Amino acid sequence: MPFIPHTEKDTREMLAAIGADSIEDLFDEIPAELRIDHLHEVPEALSEMEISRLMRERAAMDGSPLCFIGAGAYEHHIPTAVWDIATRGEFYSAYTPYQAEASQGTLQTIYEYQTMITELTGLDVSNASLYDGASGLAEAALMAVRANRRVKSGLVLFAPGVNPVYEHVAEAIAGSQGLTFEWLPVDATTGNVAFDQLPEGRNPVAVVMQQPTFPGTLEDVDRLTDWAHAEGAFAIGIANPMTLALLKAPGHWGEQGVDIACGEGQPLGVPLSSGGPYFGYMTCKQKHVRQMPGRIVGRTTDLDGNPGFALTLQAREQHIRRSKATSNICTNQGLMVTAATIYMSLLGVDGLAQVGRKSHENTTRLVEGLCAIDGIERLYGGPYFHEVALKLDRPVAPILKALADKNILGGFDLTNDAGTDALLVCATETKTAADIDVCIAAFAEAMN
Amino acid sequence: MSELIFEKSRGGRRAFAQAPVEAGSLSIPEKFLRDDKPRLPEASELQTVRHYTRLSQKNFSIDTQFYPLGSCTMKYNPRACNALALLPEFAGRHPLGPVSHGQGFLTCMYELQEMLKDVTGMKGVSLTPMAGAQGELAGVAMIKAFHDARGDNERTEIICPDAAHGTNPATATMCGCVVKEIPTRADGDVDMEALKAVLGPKTAGIMLTNPSTLGVFERHIKIIADMVHDAGGLLYYDGANLNAILGKVRPGDMDFDVIHMNLHKTFSTPHGGGGPGSGAVGVNKRLLPFMPIPVVSKREVDGDTIYDWAAEDEIPQSIGRLSGFMGNAGVLLRAYVYMRMLGRDGMERVAEYATLNANYLMARLRDAGFELAFPERRASHEFIVTLKHEAKEFHLTAMDVAKALLDKNFHAPTTYFPLLVPECLLIEPTETESKETLDNFVAAMIEIARAAREDGVEYKEAPYTMPVRRLDDVKAARELDLRHVPEQA
Numbered sequence: 013m014p015f016i017p018h019t020e021k022d023t024r025e026m027l028a029a030i031g032a033d034s035i036e037d038l039f040d041e042i043p044a045e046l047r048i049d050h051l052h053e054v055p056e057a058l059s060e061m062e063i064s065r066l067m068r069e070r071a072a073m074d075g076s077p078l079c080f081i082g083a084g085a086y087e088h089h090i091p092t093a094v095w096d097i098a099t100r101g102e103f104y105s106a107y108t109p110y111q112a113e114a115s116q117g118t119l120q121t122i123y124e125y126q127t128m129i130t131e132l133t134g135l136d137v138s139n140a141s142l143y144d145g146a147s148g149l150a151e152a153a154l155m156a157v158r159a160n161r162r163v164k165s166g167l168v169l170f171a172p173g174v175n176p177v178y179e180h181v182a183e184a185i186a187g188s189q190g191l192t193f194e195w196l197p198v199d200a201t202t203g204n205v206a207f208d209q210l211p212e213g214r215n216p217v218a219v220v221m222q223q224p225t226f227p228g229t230l231e232d233v234d235r236l237t238d239w240a241h242a243e244g245a246f247a248i249g250i251a252n253p254m255t256l257a258l259l260k261a262p263g264h265w266g267e268q269g270v271d272i273a274c275g276e277g278q279p280l281g282v283p284l285s286s287g288g289p290y291f292g293y294m295t296c297k298q299k300h301v302r303q304m305p306g307r308i309v310g311r312t313t314d315l316d317g318n319p320g321f322a323l324t325l326q327a328r329e330q331h332i333r334r335s336k337a338t339s340n341i342c343t344n345q346g347l348m349v350t351a352a353t354i355y356m357s358l359l360g361v362d363g364l365a366q367v368g369r370k371s372h373e374n375t376t377r378l379v380e381g382l383c384a385i386d387g388i389e390r391l392y393g394g395p396y397f398h399e400v401a402l403k404l405d406r407p408v409a410p411i412l413k414a415l416a417d418k419n420i421l422g423g424f425d426l427t428n429d430a431g432t433d434a435l436l437v438c439a440t441e442t443k444t445a446a447d448i449d450v451c452i453a454a455f456a457e458a459m460n
Numbered sequence: 461m462s463e464l465i466f467e468k469s470r471g472g473r474r475a476f477a478q479a480p481v482e483a484g485s486l487s488i489p490e491k492f493l494r495d496d497k498p499r500l501p502e503a504s505e506l507q508t509v510r511h512y513t514r515l516s517q518k519n520f521s522i523d524t525q526f527y528p529l530g531s532c533t534m535k536y537n538p539r540a541c542n543a544l545a546l547l548p549e550f551a552g553r554h555p556l557g558p559v560s561h562g563q564g565f566l567t568c569m570y571e572l573q574e575m576l577k578d579v580t581g582m583k584g585v586s587l588t589p590m591a592g593a594q595g596e597l598a599g600v601a602m603i604k605a606f607h608d609a610r611g612d613n614e615r616t617e618i619i620c621p622d623a624a625h626g627t628n629p630a631t632a633t634m635c636g637c638v639v640k641e642i643p644t645r646a647d648g649d650v651d652m653e654a655l656k657a658v659l660g661p662k663t664a665g666i667m668l669t670n671p672s673t674l675g676v677f678e679r680h681i682k683i684i685a686d687m688v689h690d691a692g693g694l695l696y697y698d699g700a701n702l703n704a705i706l707g708k709v710r711p712g713d714m715d716f717d718v719i720h721m722n723l724h725k726t727f728s729t730p731h732g733g734g735g736p737g738s739g740a741v742g743v744n745k746r747l748l749p750f751m752p753i754p755v756v757s758k759r760e761v762d763g764d765t766i767y768d769w770a771a772e773d774e775i776p777q778s779i780g781r782l783s784g785f786m787g788n789a790g791v792l793l794r795a796y797v798y799m800r801m802l803g804r805d806g807m808e809r810v811a812e813y814a815t816l817n818a819n820y821l822m823a824r825l826r827d828a829g830f831e832l833a834f835p836e837r838r839a840s841h842e843f844i845v846t847l848k849h850e851a852k853e854f855h856l857t858a859m860d861v862a863k864a865l866l867d868k869n870f871h872a873p874t875t876y877f878p879l880l881v882p883e884c885l886l887i888e889p890t891e892t893e894s895k896e897t898l899d900n901f902v903a904a905m906i907e908i909a910r911a912a913r914e915d916g917v918e919y920k921e922a923p924y925t926m927p928v929r930r931l932d933d934v935k936a937a938r939e940l941d942l943r944h945v946p947e948q949a
Binding site for chain 1: 461462464465466473474475477478479480481482483484485486487488489491492493494496497498499500501502503505508509511512513515516517518519520521522523524525527529532534535536537538540542544545546547548549550551552553554555556557558560561562563564565567568574575577578579581590591592593594596597601604625626627629630631632633634635636639676677679681682705707708709710713714728730731732733734735736737738752779780781782783784785786787788789790791797799800801802803804805806807808809810811812813815816817819820823824827837838862863866871872874877891892893894895921923926927928929930931932933935936937939940941942943944
């Protein structure tokens, strides 16, 4: 029997010890009218050989196209060692480290992760991660309401550069707890927040901003952070952690830095994998740590006075506080955090900076090539990191379809979000000059 | 503790083969750049590999130890599930890639939805929630949305038994509801009089786990369902214990309106040191319009079958998106592979042998003198031992037994949950463990209790053989040390 070790003799002896005649007897407390005889839609079992063949065929249907899509998830080279080690059974098949003495591997890894992510974001404390970047922002908004107690409005303002899906997710998760979400005005030429049109006296509990922005621009986050604080709001900064080897850390934005930083951890060694599993990171200033959701690991000492690690501040969590918990969350994305920790250890800050520089250089090559084509120009001016919005003189979807037919994913269709025919492109360090030139040529042909 | 990776760092070291060597200059204005250098480790590839390999060896895990953690279903995670989910085309697929480059993935997701509908008896499944707790959030949000859509805005109370997982009341609060807790009877079933007393025009719904967190099947479930429905409320099924009834009873047939499944429990996706989970939700007919998106649908186009994301008008009143993309997609692929390898018959065997193992272990421990919390009941796939007498007579607590078990190379069962049973151990062996392993566990339990009773052995300072001794949790919370700060030179 697949994955069940019992011999017939085992089963007989076990039933005798129980005092039951058959396994069926063990279900005799379930009312008979509720029982089903069989499942109908689940197919017959496949052997490992058969399922392997099927999955290889399915994988081949998806192919390995040349991908220039970013929009919140980024293709980076993942060193072989990352997943070789993360999928060791001792990491892969362990659970939440409730028995700390038997979980020091996971606990120390998370403590090291917490250290690395606070270094990158320039803030004091980190949790052990949340589900993903989008849901992490919803948790950050709820945390801001708890920690910024003087403000009762429940109003959260979003800079126009925030990923629109993040706003949808925040609405779905936090909308029923009295929070309302509104967008700040956009400057149509820069794509960034229109500082001369910022609302006054709205008394927001938090202002959310993103760097680099969803359409790839760089926002004046220093000024926006200061504005948030002047309005009595928390500043929540979303940043792609891969960029933080080079870009200013959220903890240093403006005069005081943001209060909470969060974002999508996927670029740090996690495969694209159709959208997950990823992990959301979250860091904050020390004084807000007790309002943080999710697991947190602390260093302490054992009976002999030697250092060791344990889950801490559990009084915030659902298994203790139940209906008064800071969140219902009871897992982190442990496996992904393990991978990210190994990734950051392998690359170091210099390696991470190189990945960022190469991605910037590649994107520049791509954008310059595309903008030399008639009918393509940049949607917004100004500096960018590794992603750029382009304006087309015709509908985007047919162009992308023509490229897809050549096995090139030419970017993310930005038309709905931008309100004009627009496209978001990204070329990470994984692309060669030849790859980029192939993409440019395909665009030129499709636009011809 | 091992030296931290930071303490092994030396300036200028890194894994040079892993990052691009040549890279041009940045054309980004200075005001956007950082002027400090974050302290990430500086180590060679071998140092990093050795460090994290050694750390892994400090963990207990299913692959190395029996892990009878009640309510967590720590069954074997087949290796093929991981390898096939990480095939390069699946691992490399961008979530926003076109459906023309996703038919393999989407086919798997559609078939997974269909299989989960069959095993739960529900009418629709959304795979997007990223953990059981997020599935709960989706479920309660759908219950609220259902009432609100009918203009029934006063229904704000969610009923939870006192034995419920902590996530149930926490979720209800997150959805803006008020929690009404009801007691459990001495035989483990819900107190029907107490239920009747809290039901009313404010009832939004009830959250139940069946078999319950007490390890027993709620025998009056049909009556409860009728009572709640008659009061205008809906029933939420917490799928934490679905492993116990797979292929035997279906939540849909018990008249539940909405459920979540923990794919990392019942369908054997990895626990990963605390995640990722995966909390797919299933709904009956009246909640279909409220499901979270995205959902995969199947269409016939010019004689071809195309798998695509369901259009918005197919789920018109959706509670929305719960993740940036499609939830923990790679975890869903692992669950798909597992279900296909088990097949129809294998799925029924899961419940049969999980239940056999639990009842066998329960009988052996009872015969060895341990007190059961519900001695008159069958175990489902888990059961509870209470050490209240051992604690009183020779100071042997649930915590002591948990730590002593670690020294005997067994992971501890769940301790001190459910909260209403004193000094309890919630034990779930799962179907993938052999009789010898269970016998060895019983022998360890007997020896721990014997040594305490006859030899006066105390376990207050156990464990002794782990990488660290018992840790000071109070100090961890009082003197917060949550990241490494290098000593000033």
